[in-house]
Amino acid sequence: MTINFLLNGLIPLHILFHATEGEIYGQEMLDELRHHGYRISPSTLYPMLHRLEERGYLMAREERTGKVMRRYYKATRKGHEALQQAKPQIKELFSEIIGGGSI
Ligand SMILES: [Zn+2]
Incomplete structure (x- = not known):
């Protein structure tokens, strides 16, 4: 049994977080x-970056590194x-799940 279906919901936020810290690329x-x-x-992952x-939420630029064309993403102002905006809800959800109830 896999819980990927549940955990995949957290990935866009995770990506967005790293993209607010600096440029990221797929690999x-x-x-x-x-x-x-x-x-x-x-x-x-790639369709998520695309969406x-x-x-x-993200903007992309392409850069050739050797033979590889790499697509770099960073958060837009809207992404930041x-x-x-999502932080209070993330915090609340995490404290409910991890903290076992009220915050
Ligand atoms: Zn991380």
């Missing part, structure tokens, strides 16, 4: 998320604001 985020214990494949970009 780097895959490594980062795997490091955090998420079992994520490129076919899950975040499409909705205006969205993360700020």
